[in-house]
Amino acid sequence: MDIDLARTWVQAIAAAVDKHKDHLTQLDSAIGDADHGVNMHRGFSAATTALTDYTPPTVGAVLVKTGTTLISSVGGASGPLYGSAFRAIGKALDTPTADTQQFAAALAAGLASVQQLGAAAPGDKTMIDAYAPALAAFQQQANSGSDFATAARAAADAAEDGMRATIPLQARKGRASYLGARSIGHQDPGATSTALIFRALAETVTAR
């Protein structure tokens, strides 16, 4: 991972969110308040713009800037949660390049920050249900000596499995939790956007 790749990743997320905006909103209207697609789109568009004239010194600076922009533009719960995640990932990468091990540690810092802020655990039907398995898959590949692209693809696959596994869950955090048992049978919008972010990472590094 280098500075250019980090920037391309954020642009790829913005493109993916744009493409899946209506799908995210549709998932959110079933068990939330129908704004997830619009909010994520506003945030990542703003992040892409913020990065356009920015020449960062480190990989992490790109991601910290992305996180700060998300916090100041998204609103809702997604803004602070994704914003803090990107800021924490970025703060752990204060070098011009990062290897697979470093990136695994940074992803772990990102998850810790989301959990600290949102207090959600795996199985609560939130973004954690995609993020935690993605991190585990990435770490496993990193520890077994796989290259970055292989680890990123494993993480994206695991995130998507985790995303689908939210369907039978009953929400225990966030707005969907108000529905109680009626949240069962719907895929979580936050887990879905997290899966998009990991898929964008895999595609970005694979294309390189």
Place this chain on the structure above:
Amino acid sequence: MKKLINAPEAVLEDALAGIAAAHPTLRVDAENKVIARADATRPGKVALVSGGGSGHEPLHGGFVGLGMLDAACPGEVFTSPVPGQMLAAAQAVDGGAGVLFIVKNYTGDVLNFQMAAELAAEEGITVATVLIDDDVAVQDSTWTAGRRGTGATVFVEKIAGALAEQGADLAEVAEMGRRVNDNSRSFAVALTACTTPASGKPGFDLPDDEMEIGVGIHGEPGRSREQLRPAKEIVATALDAILADQPLNTGDETIVMVNGLGGTPLLELYVVFNEVAAVLADKDIVIARNLVGSYVTSLDMAGVSLTVCKADADILSLWDAPVNTPALRWGT
């Protein structure tokens, strides 16, 4: 979707410009999206700041003015505002006595106000927070995000605002806000779903002869769906839930709000109030003050929420204190 808008993405900006044009007593910061009183905060007065997603008007911007809020931060429709907005609001209205954040209990609002409080502290502004969680339709347990903040917000903003106006300090104003929240319970029923400008479609499908029981104020579906019944029975269901959660005794005094959710005729709200008054009279519970109208709305949703606040002499006296805002005005 039929709406009186220019473009879905311009709704907030256009409405803020309209608020600025309509109310010379307010000053609207279009860039930071902050609605504040035109007059600077009296030095030494605690400043009250609230905010939340748009679509609940007159909450919160309509309650900015003498005796209530000093500033409001409107987010996008049904989306919490961002920390920068809340910081800008706190900086604009801090009169040196600190700022009270009045926050409805939704994950997004809580997280963004929490970040704003940290930013404000770094700027040397003392912040206290009151969390509003009055909606008994949601079970308050470790298995949910906790009760939602709804109608009690109006009571807290009015009563804490009056106390701040009298010169109480931040701890006292915050304590009063918490007391009013603790004394308040709400329950809502929807007859139709609402349509956000961005999605263009109703948040849920509700057949003509059904109602959503325990609905939230963001078009989020409620706890159950039932056949539509007469107003008398709907009120009984709502008051049962409210009184089961906070039993009231014979002779207790209350402030009651019968609140339209945006698409409900006032005529129907009075029908509902009549039923509320009958049930409470039957239990010898006194409605000392009331509000009947649309104060905490959910865009174009048809339906009603009931809020009951157990009131003592202090609370009633602060309720009666002068207020001069776009949506609530008396005694001035």
